[in-house]
Amino acid sequence: MPALSEVLTALDALWPAERAEGWDAVGTVCGDPAAQVERVLFAVDPVQAIADEAVSLGADLLVTHHPLYLRGTTTVAASTVKGKVVHTLIRGGIALHVAHTNADTADPGVSDALAGALDLRITGPLVPDATDPHGRRGLGRICELPHPMTLAELTAHAAARLPATAQGIRAAGDPERVIRTLAVSGGSGDSLFDAVRAAGVDAFLTADLRHHPASEATQSVGAVPPALLDAAHWATEWPWCEQAAAQLDAVSDRHGWGLRTHVSRTVTDPWTAHAASVPPTPTHTTGAPR
Structure with missing residues (x-):
């Protein structure tokens, strides 16, 4: 079995920390570099449910997409939510490593996995990385559908292919x-x-769309604005976990490490219920409004 330090070197080669945004918090959060690693669990969020799953699995390393301490901290006391996660992992002998924006822009990266989940053909990055001589790294991906679909059909397709969440998929456009x-x-x-507008695509699928930016994006003078599809944040990033696990499997095979990788199926999207709005019943009034 490899030492944690060897596995971390491999992860840093896949998702170099220097390619993360300056505000990001990536890399190793806890773990003994000399400890041996056999089982690795991949997940989107380093929350308590995932830490407990890692313990139950007997994992030696947990790799998550989202940082545990994105905004820093002054304490890891177990009386805090995130401190309890750290204590759970350390007691279980489990290291935690984060690949966030450095995985977003990688080749392949988070958006490649998302495009793959939707059966799309990638033609290039949406925002190219100027330092990439091959023009494959960057944020987002521009894709072609396997065949033309109406926006309604594409929305249903995305809902069927991405992990199920309470939100599902919202769409803006005809x-x-x-x-x-x-x-x-x-x-x-x-x-x-x-x-997205500069790319001239017909539609844009992402997550966490806010009212005002979305409203402005669906309006334009002259050119037809892109349709929008808004999925749950967790659902758009979970496919990366399977892709990342496969990448580490390939590294393990090359080195003869015999790592056993697992992908968490635990839904850590914070939203748990959804009720569709009921159109109001038309009412008739008499007389002029006051």
């Missing part, structure tokens, strides 16, 4: 509009609207 090209970005993507 449901009968025919979609041939689609930009995708795992996680929060409403900062990419300028790039």
